[in-house]
Amino acid sequence: MSIERQPLLEVKNLKKHFVIKRNLFGKAEATVHAVDGISFTIYKGETFGLVGESGCGKSTTGRTIIKLYDPTDGEVVYNGNEIGGLSETKMRNYRQKIQMIFQDPYASLNTRMTVTDIIGEGIDTHKLLTGEARQERIYQLLERVGLKREHASRYPHEFSGGQRQRIGIARALAINPELIICDEPISALDVSIQAQVVNMLEDLQKELGLTYLFIAHDLSMVKYISDRIGVMYLGKMMEIAGSDPLYENPLHPYTKALLSSIPLPDPNANKNSNRIVLEGDVPSPINPKPGCRFASRCRYCEDICKQSDPELEEILPERFVACHLVKKINNL
Amino acid sequence: MADKILELKNLKTSFYTHLGEVQAVRGVSYELEEGDILGIVGESGSGKSVTSLSIMRLIDIPGKIKEGQILFKGTDLAQLSEQEMREYRGKELSMIFQDPMTSLNPVFSIENQMCEVIRTHVKDENDSSKAISKRDAFERAVKYLELVGIPEPRTRIKQYPHQFSGGMRQRALIAMALSCEPKLLIADEPTTALDVTIQAQILELLKELQRKTGTSIIFITHDLGVIAELCTNVVVMYGGMMMEKGTVDEIFYNPKHPYTQGLHKSVPKDVVGQKERLVPIEGSPPDLLNPPQGCPFAPRCQHAMKICLEEAAPLFEVSKTQVSSCWLLSKEAPAVEGFKIEGGAK
Numbered sequence: 001m002s003i004e005r006q007p008l009l010e011v012k013n014l015k016k017h018f019v020i021k022r023n024l025f026g027k028a029e030a031t032v033h034a035v036d037g038i039s040f041t042i043y044k045g046e047t048f049g050l051v052g053e054s055g056c057g058k059s060t061t062g063r064t065i066i067k068l069y070d071p072t073d074g075e076v077v078y079n080g081n082e083i084g085g086l087s088e089t090k091m092r093n094y095r096q097k098i099q100m101i102f103q104d105p106y107a108s109l110n111t112r113m114t115v116t117d118i119i120g121e122g123i124d125t126h127k128l129l130t131g132e133a134r135q136e137r138i139y140q141l142l143e144r145v146g147l148k149r150e151h152a153s154r155y156p157h158e159f160s161g162g163q164r165q166r167i168g169i170a171r172a173l174a175i176n177p178e179l180i181i182c183d184e185p186i187s188a189l190d191v192s193i194q195a196q197v198v199n200m201l202e203d204l205q206k207e208l209g210l211t212y213l214f215i216a217h218d219l220s221m222v223k224y225i226s227d228r229i230g231v232m233y234l235g236k237m238m239e240i241a242g243s244d245p246l247y248e249n250p251l252h253p254y255t256k257a258l259l260s261s262i263p264l265p266d267p268n269a270n271k272n273s274n275r276i277v278l279e280g281d282v283p284s285p286i287n288p289k290p291g292c293r294f295a296s297r298c299r300y301c302e303d304i305c306k307q308s309d310p311e312l313e314e315i316l317p318e319r320f321v322a323c324h325l326v327k328k329i330n331n332l
Numbered sequence: 333m334a335d336k337i338l339e340l341k342n343l344k345t346s347f348y349t350h351l352g353e354v355q356a357v358r359g360v361s362y363e364l365e366e367g368d369i370l371g372i373v374g375e376s377g378s379g380k381s382v383t384s385l386s387i388m389r390l391i392d393i394p395g396k397i398k399e400g401q402i403l404f405k406g407t408d409l410a411q412l413s414e415q416e417m418r419e420y421r422g423k424e425l426s427m428i429f430q431d432p433m434t435s436l437n438p439v440f441s442i443e444n445q446m447c448e449v450i451r452t453h454v455k456d457e458n459d460s461s462k463a464i465s466k467r468d469a470f471e472r473a474v475k476y477l478e479l480v481g482i483p484e485p486r487t488r489i490k491q492y493p494h495q496f497s498g499g500m501r502q503r504a505l506i507a508m509a510l511s512c513e514p515k516l517l518i519a520d521e522p523t524t525a526l527d528v529t530i531q532a533q534i535l536e537l538l539k540e541l542q543r544k545t546g547t548s549i550i551f552i553t554h555d556l557g558v559i560a561e562l563c564t565n566v567v568v569m570y571g572g573m574m575m576e577k578g579t580v581d582e583i584f585y586n587p588k589h590p591y592t593q594g595l596h597k598s599v600p601k602d603v604v605g606q607k608e609r610l611v612p613i614e615g616s617p618p619d620l621l622n623p624p625q626g627c628p629f630a631p632r633c634q635h636a637m638k639i640c641l642e643e644a645a646p647l648f649e650v651s652k653t654q655v656s657s658c659w660l661l662s663k664e665a666p667a668v669e670g671f672k673i674e675g676g677a678k
Contacts, residue, residue, distance in 0.1 A: 053527035160616050190375035191554060195598035195612035202609075219528065220557075224600035224607070261532035263557030265599055267580045277536055278529045281497045 005043040008211050009065070009179060013037045014074035014084075016057070016064045020286065032285050034060040036235035037074065039312065042179070047205065047212040049226030049243065051219055051258075053282055057235040058215045059103075062181045065213070066098050067091055078179075096126050099172035103184035105164035109156040115142070115167055116152045122175045141170040145200065162193035166200070173204070181213045186221065198225055219262050223247050231255050234285055234293040237312055240320040251321045251330050254294045292324065300325050336403075337516055337548050338364040338387070343400035343410075345379075345386045354620050356382040358572035359400070364516070364565075369542060369549045371563030371580070373556060373595075377617055379572040380552050384518045386410075387550075388427050389417045404516070423453040426514035430521040432501035436493040443489045446473035446508050453512040476507040480537060499530035503537070510541065518550045523558065535562055556599060560584060565653075568592050571618045571628025573644065578654030588648075588656040591629045627659070635660055635668055 015037050021030035035057040042048045050058045064071050067083070076084040083094050099122075102108035109118055119138050123129050129137055139149045145166040156164055165185060172180055182201070186194040198221065204210060216222045222229060223243050230240045231254065239252040250256045257276040278297050283289075291306040292298070298305065304324050312322040315332065326332070345357040357379040364370050374380040386397050389409060402409040409420065429435040437445060450469040456462040464472070470489075477485035480503040493501060502522060509517060519538070523531040539562060542549055551562055559566055559580065566583040568576040568591065576589040587593050597611035615632040618624055624631065630640040639659050648661035660668050 053529060162616060190617070191556070191595060192375060192598050192613035193616065195610040196614070199610055199612055217527070220600050224610070257529060261528045263531075263535070263555065263561040265556035265560050265584070265596065267560040267584050269560075275532060275536075277532050281499055281530070282527070 005046075007041045008044045008079060009042040009213070010039075010075075010077040011041070011061075011065065012039050012075040012077065014039070014061065014064060014076065015072040016060050016069055017072045030286050033235045033288055034285060035064060036288070038230075038232070038235070038237040039074075040230050040237060040240055042211060042213060045205075045209055045211055046227040047214050047225055049222040049229040050213065050215045050232060051217060051222050051229060052232035053217065053258075055234070055282060055285060056232040057285075058217075058232050059183055061232070062100070062183045062213060062215050066095070066100055066181055068100075092126075096122075096175050097177055098179045098181065099175070099177040100181045100183060101165075101168050101172050101185045104188055105161050105168060106188075108168055109164055111156055114153055114155055115147075118156070118167060119171050119174050122171065126175050128175060137174070138170075141173055144173070144204075145170045146196075162189055162196060165189060165197055169197075169200070169204075173208070176208075177210070179211045179213065181215070183215045184217070185214075187216060187218060194221065201225070219259065220264075231258065234282060234288065236293050236309075236322065237320075238294065238322055240312070242318060245319065251315060251319060251326055252294075252323050253298050253300055253329060257297075292322075300329055335366050335405075336363050337366045337405060338550075339401075339403040340383070340387070341401040341403065343383065343386060343402065344398040345382050345391055346396060346398050348394040348396065352621050355623050356395075356572055356620060357386065358623060360569070360572075360574050361400075362567050362574065362577055364548055364550065366515075366548055367542075367546050368565060369551060369563045371559040371566045372550060372552045372569060373554060373559050373566060374569035375554060375617055377571075377620065378569040379620075380569050381520055383569070384427070384520055384550060384552055387518065388421060388425060389414075390427075422449055422514070423512045424514055425516045425518065426509040426512065427518045427520065428502075428505050428509050428522045431525055432498055432505055433525070435505060436501060438493050441490055441492055442477075442496070442504055443470065443473060446476075446489070446504075446511060449508055450511050472511060473507075476511045477504065479510070479541070480504070480507045481533075482507070499526055499533065502526060502530075502534060506534075506537065506541075510545070510547070513545065514547060516548045516550070518552070520552045521554070522551075524553070524555070531558075538562065556584075556595065568595075571623060572620055573628055574647075574657065575629065576654070576656040576658075577647075578650070578656075582651065582654040586650075586654075588650050588654070588661060589629075589658045590633045590635055590660075592656075594632075627657070637665070 014035055016035040018032040018034055019028040020032055023029050050061060052058045063069050065076055071084050075082050078094055116138055119141055120134055123134055138152055142149060142151055147163065147166055186197050189197060205212060214222060214225055226243045229243050229246050231238045233254050239255045247259060250259050257278045260276045280297055283296055291308060292310050295301045295305040302325060310322045310324045312320050315321045315326055341361050343357055343360045347354040347356060360383055372380045385391055387402055391397060397410050447469045450472055451463045454464040456464050474485045474489060477489060482488050482500060482503055496504060523534050553559060563580050566578060566580055567574055570591050575591050583592060587596065594613040598613060600610060601608060613632050618628045626641045627644050630636045637659060645657045645659045647655040647657050650656050659665055
């Protein structure tokens with residue numbers, strides 16, 4: 001890890017709540033705490049993985065950063081400038097720097113637009129190129145993501161899932177972004193196609209110096225692609241660490257359980273593993289109880305865990321954990 | 333050697349759409365021994381789900397089982413009438429589907445849905461001409477809900493599917509599938525829609541139930557990790573055909589088909605520290621409207637020869653338990669590293 005790394009994106013105590021029920025006077029009665037005060041930093045040129053189970057708030061985090069949702073509280077600092085509270089017009093400049101690749105390649109492309117229109121839309125909005133230069137750029141992008149020139153005039157339904165995801169990537173690249181938020185870009189694809197897309201994302205990163213926020217629930221792929229990983233549970237960040245240390249020696253009890261529940265593609269490894277099987281389900285994020293969010297399923301849970309919410313602290317160098325008992329559990 | 337509970341012989345299933353005949357399954361043969369867990373792995377469109385729906389005889393118009401035999405304990409299910417098939421479905425063979433959100437009826441309580449299955453298939457203990465009594469059926473349903481780990485089954489059974497979480501619905505479906513003590517359970521991607529921690533719970537549950545009841549299981553998935561964890565034998569499918577079959581150790585440590593090898597290389601290995609670049613399989617799966625004449629994998633295969641494009645390979649015997657459908661295993665084929673075996677065509 002280099003010493004002089006520059007933070008590109010800093011998320012500070014970000015919150016996104018959705019009110020789902022109001023009383024007669026318009027006061028919130030039930031609120032989904034989708035993201036409930038998380039902080040992390042992404043450095044220039046790295047890939048930051050965000051993992052967790054469905055409903056933990058990882059996609060909401062991505063969408064709030066790019067301001068598809070307005071944050072309820074907290075700051076999003078991009079290159080030293082706070083962008084969380086910007087108006088739509090001022091935000092436009094940053095939209096050029098931050099782009100997103102979506103999960104579902106079938107839903108994220110407009111079926112009535114040709115590939116040229118889809119990729120060119122961003123170029124037009126930001127008035128980057130016109131006429132032939134624009135068309136040339138689109139051809140270039142198509143070839144860069146492994147498609148052909150003649151695909152430019154076709155419509156999304158003429159492509160397979162993997163090819164559509166490539167179009168989505170070309171669209172994100174069209175306006176030369178610095179940070180790309182990849183929201184489960186490979187989970188809708190077949191195994192053999194996943195590897196194609198992941199390799200391409202890696203090549204693009206090297207070539208164009210991109211920074212990725214990679215959101216996924218496929219833990220082995222996240223480990224493969226990420227430099228550092230944040231583990232979320234029910235709207236809270238549980239642990240942040242480099243991907244190797246995290247997988248070698250997870251410190252938080254939730255991370256331990258999560259990692260041990262990945263079935264490995266290796267029959268012998270599975271026979272020897274001591275799996276921690278968590279009891280029960282993820283609790284509801286509607287009006288959550290005080291205390292650690294994981295307390296109800298944690299086997300180490302003590303009284304303090306039910307009373308106060310643990311802060312994310314740097315327990316070891318470069319390792320942040322939010323757990324009252326982390327030192328005790330890991331004999332630190 | 334245990335008895336064979338299921339034997340597929342050259343099964344072919346097609347769908348007759350307005351675009352033409354979609355040949356979803358193009359000649360699949362495998363067998364399952366009693367008490368075995370067979371994994372079927374393949375990508376979307378490989379025909380793995382259609383094969384299992386064919387076994388259950390759940391292929392509806394415009395689909396049709398074109399050819400082949402489905403021998404369940406010696407009876408050919410493909411030849412049975414719909415009436416006769418009802419005797420088997422639910423009682424002898426049972427199925428768990430991928431999506432626990434849509435495979436339960438939202439307007440009936442869990443009790444209603446479970447008791448319906450039980451009362452259709454289970455006879456009264458004293459008088460075998462009558463169906464089991466309502467009270468006994470209820471007790472049985474509660475027993476199975478308890479077995480699959482649903483807390484307070486007596487209260488929960490009165491509830492409706494929307495009051496259950498995803499993992500609990502899948503448990504309820506498993507309980508329902510097991511409640512008539514089937515000899516064969518087909519699980520079609522039962523954990524794909526679930527989170528990893530819930531998946532771990534369900535896999536543990538299936539393993540334990542299999543030990544307790546001795547049910548044979550066909551487990552369909554695209555996740556190699558799940559296969560490695562659960563299954564004893566594996567069938568690898570691609571483009572409607574069986575590419576390779578063997579024990580789990582053979583398929584993972586000594587795969588002889590380029591597609592199986594490609595699958596292994598396209599998932600990240602659990603190596604800490606050094607990072608090995610993934611090796612994807614280039615290209616995309618075949619179009620089953622116009623399936624390739626030869627081996628379905630040939631257009632994406634780095635070892636493809638002339639014969640591969642012209643004729644599909646037969647199953648070559650690699651060991652007593654492993655067969656692989658690749659021309660490289662033929663005696664006449666040029667020697668390519670990783671494909672050398674003793675013996676020849678089966």
